[in-house]
Amino acid sequence: xxxxxxxxxxxxxxxxxAGVITTPHGSINTPAFVAVxxxxxxxxxxxxxxxxxxxxxxxxxxxxxxxxxxxxxxxKAGGVGEFMGFRGPTMTDSGGFQVFSLGEGFGKKxxxxxxxxxxxxxxxxxxxxxxGERRETPVPVIFDEDLATSHGKLAIVDExxxxxxxxxxxxLHRFTPERSIEIQHKLGADIIYVFDECTSPAAEHGYxxxxxxxTHRWAARSLKAHRGxxxxxxxxxxxxxxxxxRYADLRIESAREIASMDFDxxxxxxxxSKRDILGILDKVNRELxxxxxxxxxxxxxxxxxxxxxxxxxxxxxxxLPTRNGRTGGIYxxxxxxxxxxxxxxxxxxxxxxxxxxxxxxxxTRAYVHHLFRTKEMLGPVLASAHNIRFLTRLCERMxxxxxxxxxxxxxxxxxxxxxxx
Amino acid sequence: xxxxxxxxxxxxxxxxxAGVITTPHGSINTPAFVAVxxxxxxxxxxxxxxxxxxxxxxxxxxxxxxxxxxxxxxxKAGGVGEFMGFRGPTMTDSGGFQVFSLGEGFGKKxxxxxxxxxxxxxxxxxxxxxxGERRETPVPVIFDEDLATSHGKLAIVDExxxxxxxxxxxxLHRFTPERSIEIQHKLGADIIYVFDECTSPAAEHGYxxxxxxxTHRWAARSLKAHRGxxxxxxxxxxxxxxxxxRYADLRIESAREIASMDFDxxxxxxxxSKRDILGILDKVNRELxxxxxxxxxxxxxxxxxxxxxxxxxxxxxxxLPTRNGRTGGIYxxxxxxxxxxxxxxxxxxxxxxxxxxxxxxxxTRAYVHHLFRTKEMLGPVLASAHNIRFLTRLCERMxxxxxxxxxxxxxxxxxxxxxxx
Numbered sequence: 001x002x003x004x005x006x007x008x009x010x011x012x013x014x015x016x017x018a019g020v021i022t023t024p025h026g027s028i029n030t031p032a033f034v035a036v037x038x039x040x041x042x043x044x045x046x047x048x049x050x051x052x053x054x055x056x057x058x059x060x061x062x063x064x065x066x067x068x069x070x071x072x073x074x075x076k077a078g079g080v081g082e083f084m085g086f087r088g089p090t091m092t093d094s095g096g097f098q099v100f101s102l103g104e105g106f107g108k109k110x111x112x113x114x115x116x117x118x119x120x121x122x123x124x125x126x127x128x129x130x131x132g133e134r135r136e137t138p139v140p141v142i143f144d145e146d147l148a149t150s151h152g153k154l155a156i157v158d159e160x161x162x163x164x165x166x167x168x169x170x171x172l173h174r175f176t177p178e179r180s181i182e183i184q185h186k187l188g189a190d191i192i193y194v195f196d197e198c199t200s201p202a203a204e205h206g207y208x209x210x211x212x213x214x215t216h217r218w219a220a221r222s223l224k225a226h227r228g229x230x231x232x233x234x235x236x237x238x239x240x241x242x243x244x245x246r247y248a249d250l251r252i253e254s255a256r257e258i259a260s261m262d263f264d265x266x267x268x269x270x271x272x273s274k275r276d277i278l279g280i281l282d283k284v285n286r287e288l289x290x291x292x293x294x295x296x297x298x299x300x301x302x303x304x305x306x307x308x309x310x311x312x313x314x315x316x317x318x319x320l321p322t323r324n325g326r327t328g329g330i331y332x333x334x335x336x337x338x339x340x341x342x343x344x345x346x347x348x349x350x351x352x353x354x355x356x357x358x359x360x361x362x363x364t365r366a367y368v369h370h371l372f373r374t375k376e377m378l379g380p381v382l383a384s385a386h387n388i389r390f391l392t393r394l395c396e397r398m399x400x401x402x403x404x405x406x407x408x409x410x411x412x413x414x415x416x417x418x419x420x421x
Numbered sequence: 422x423x424x425x426x427x428x429x430x431x432x433x434x435x436x437x438x439a440g441v442i443t444t445p446h447g448s449i450n451t452p453a454f455v456a457v458x459x460x461x462x463x464x465x466x467x468x469x470x471x472x473x474x475x476x477x478x479x480x481x482x483x484x485x486x487x488x489x490x491x492x493x494x495x496x497k498a499g500g501v502g503e504f505m506g507f508r509g510p511t512m513t514d515s516g517g518f519q520v521f522s523l524g525e526g527f528g529k530k531x532x533x534x535x536x537x538x539x540x541x542x543x544x545x546x547x548x549x550x551x552x553g554e555r556r557e558t559p560v561p562v563i564f565d566e567d568l569a570t571s572h573g574k575l576a577i578v579d580e581x582x583x584x585x586x587x588x589x590x591x592x593l594h595r596f597t598p599e600r601s602i603e604i605q606h607k608l609g610a611d612i613i614y615v616f617d618e619c620t621s622p623a624a625e626h627g628y629x630x631x632x633x634x635x636t637h638r639w640a641a642r643s644l645k646a647h648r649g650x651x652x653x654x655x656x657x658x659x660x661x662x663x664x665x666x667r668y669a670d671l672r673i674e675s676a677r678e679i680a681s682m683d684f685d686x687x688x689x690x691x692x693x694s695k696r697d698i699l700g701i702l703d704k705v706n707r708e709l710x711x712x713x714x715x716x717x718x719x720x721x722x723x724x725x726x727x728x729x730x731x732x733x734x735x736x737x738x739x740x741l742p743t744r745n746g747r748t749g750g751i752y753x754x755x756x757x758x759x760x761x762x763x764x765x766x767x768x769x770x771x772x773x774x775x776x777x778x779x780x781x782x783x784x785t786r787a788y789v790h791h792l793f794r795t796k797e798m799l800g801p802v803l804a805s806a807h808n809i810r811f812l813t814r815l816c817e818r819m820x821x822x823x824x825x826x827x828x829x830x831x832x833x834x835x836x837x838x839x840x841x842x
Contacts, residue, residue, distance in 0.1 A: 041792060041799045046806070048779035049469075069766070069791045077769060077787060085783035326798075345490070348498060358469035362506035366498060370490045371462060377747075378462045381802060385467070 004191055004237025004264040006293040010403045015285050015312030018402040021293045023089040023190035024235045025081055028056045030293065030314040031398050033300055033391040034091060036322065039064050040084040043322045044381040045388065047085045052358060053385060054392030057088055059317045062183050063095035067166055071186035079188025092189040094180045097198040099164045100155055157197060159214065177218040181225040189236065193267055194222035196241040201271045208245040215243045216257040223261055237264035239295060242284055246272040251280050255287035270298035277304060281311030302331065302394055303420050306411045309398050321391055325384030328372045335419030339365060339383065340372040357389035425612055425658025425685040427714040431824045436706050436733030439823040442714050444510040444611035445656045446502055449477045451714065451735040452819050454721060454812040455512060457743065460485050461505040464743045465802040466809065468506045473779060474806060475813030478509055480738045483604050484516035488587055492607035500609025511610040515601045518619040520585045521576055578618060580635065598642040610657065614688055615643035617662040622692045629666035636664045637678040644682055658685035660716060663705055667693040672701050676708035691719035698725060702732030723752065723815055724841050727832045730819050742812055746805030749793045756840030760786060760804065761793040778810035
């Protein structure tokens with residue numbers, strides 16, 4: 001028996017399905033929104049509120065937890081779920097996205113196609129000190145300081161893996177598929193992901209193909225590292241990741257490659273533009289085995305979730321509910337609004353008139369507006385909580401509608417009055 | 422029947438008592454910690470968590486709510502309790518403390534004893550626009566710009582009231598006892614306070630006496646303004662405030678003066694040093710009518726609460742649990758600790774081993790340490806929630822110990838292992 005399994009309760013229309021993902025820490029009714037817990041917390045939200053907010057599961061981040069507090073500490077705590085005080089199912093992504101993207105704000109440049117002869121050596125990196133933020137990296141210098149200096153802060157991809165600088169302090173680090181899996185074993189989530197190369201949606205066909213091919217080789221290596229070195233009594237499932245950017249041919253090819261490997265489920269890289277989603281998902285998911293769960297990485301706006309579910313997606317994650325929430329962006333039945341705007345100053349209605357969350361039950365827009373205007377931390381806290389509930393509830397309603405055969409009707413009804421900005 | 426009444430369940434030792442304050446929005450079992458909700462929120466804590474944190478009542482701030490969102494808006498919302506979504510008993514302080522203290526960080530100087538002939542006129546100030554932060558003050562300029570400029574930002578006390586600059590934007594405002602009560606009527610809390618002059622504990626006897634005498638005259642005017650202009654069907658009680666700094670003779674005189682007026686309860690200004698508290702409280706409270714509740718303003722550390730309760734205090738408020746919490750200061754059975762300190766990195770015990778709060782039930786010190794180290798907003802949120810519960814629970818236990826005759830024993834036992842820093 002695999003640690004992660006999936007059963008389908010009802011299907012249709014199209015590729016839509018309502019199912020249940022079973023993990024060692026409980027089950028997830030799908031479609032489901034997976035709340036983002038990058039650093040082992042949903043920003044501003046206590047685990048004591050997860051249940052009432054409908055949070056079934058969270059996805060934490062390998063890159064961030066590796067940098068701080070370190071996977072050794074999380075392991076000592078009993079894994080990421082225990083560490084954060086959440087007893088339900090957890091996921092960790094592989095860190096691929098962050099390795100490639102997070103340095104940008106710090107001047108990180110991405111060097112690709114570094115000729116093999118110039119590539120840094122690929123030592124058996126063992127940086128596991130577990131002692132706080134990795135300010136003094138114990139990693140052997142895997143490219144020399146002169147190179148790092150001449151390039152500024154950067155990420156260098158080679159066949160073996162990626163060398164990168166920390167967004168926290170510029171120290172040098174290296175991830176390989178094997179290293180990412182090793183870290184994820186220590187983080188101990190129920191569902192882990194292969195280490196992939198996450199490309200920009202703007203990248204061209206040639207590079208997308210190169211990257212996708214490499215991602216497939218890394219997927220095989222990740223899988224082998226997982227199956228060959230499973231800790232904790234085989235209590236973790238592993239998802240492969242389909243890449244290929246916005247090119248349908250590459251996506252299909254990627255789906256076939258990844259589907260041919262023995263994964264417990266599949267992630268679909270969210271590296272494409274909004275208008276490509278539907279066409280691509282449909283094609284990708286027709287290649288993936290129906291009996292395994294599918295997660296759409298990093299995408300989870302209401303309009304996208306309807307498309308995703310119709311296209312065969314079971315779970316979503318997205319930072320937007322908390323990121324928007326922190327600056328006062330609120331999901332409502334009629335679209336997103338900016339609650340700090342003057343129009344809400346004397347609006348004594350709830351954030352969303354149909355929402356059942358504790359923010360909407362207890363508070364008015366005028367109050368949350370006041371909290372933002374007076375810079376009270378409770379503003380972001382309440383806005384984030386509401387947004388999380390808005391998306392988990394939307395998934396609950398999508399599930400219900402699939403179970404009772406009314407998905408299309410629910411979608412049309414919802415989207416007809418939901419203004420997409 | 423007065424809107425606010427008090428009954429005593431048990432007395433002793435000394436002046437200690439366990440009682441019940443009854444208000445239009447419910448009752449408060451005493452001794453009680455009154456959580457500070459300056460801007461109509463306990464910083465970082467949702468009202469949906471009040472009950473489990475033992476929060477029976479909160480104290481909001483007249484000065485802050487007057488500046489933003491304005492008392493008219495709070496009135497429209499149905500009063501401060503409705504505005505913040507809390508259905509229990511509420512208090513507002515009069516703004517006296519903030520008027521005198523809050524400008525300091527902005528270069529506000531306090532001009533006292535301004536000769537009457539130089540004092541600003543005392544217009545019937547009506548600044549009630551209710552339109553957001555009062556950036557463009559509609560208050561008639563009550564001292565001329567030249568004076569304000571020559572003094573920098575300032576607060577000017579005269580017999581009639583105080584002219585002051587906003588800490589937000591330097592605009593000019595004026596509070597008188599009548600104005601403070603007018604605003605507090607609109608804020609609509611169950612318990613309101615007279616407008617007082619809050620002196621520095623360092624002020625000398627001569628000035629303390631002047632200020633205390635003025636505070637008595639302001640108390641009589643506040644009381645008259647309250648009784649003569651009660652809105653909302655007499656649903657608000659009013660507390661007088663005893664001042665006098667650290668001088669026992671002035672405190673006794675002040676207590677006698679204030680006790681002679683027809684208040685529903687009494688606040689005792691917290692303007693004295695820690696070591697003066699016991700001697701002064703005992704003397705003050707012997708002058709105050711036993712059958713009315715007594716609140717110690719702005720003081721609420723565990724060691725102070727034991728002294729306060731023994732000296733006849735029923736309720737306390739203090740910003741420290743949330744202020745300390747925001748920077749990682751945590752109350753524990755053995756004293757306060759700084760959870761971001763390295764010593765807690767791998768400490769997998771709860772914040773306080775005896776605490777029943779949701780933070781201690783769900784999380785470890787290592788986790789909260791991690792949240793502070795990685796600058797996650799949830800760190801301050803959890804630390805504040807725990808600290809609030811620590812103090813409300815301490816009050817609950819003090820009440821229990823009075824009811825069962827074991828207050829002295831409980832105090833000795835608690836303080837014997839509580840390290841005061």
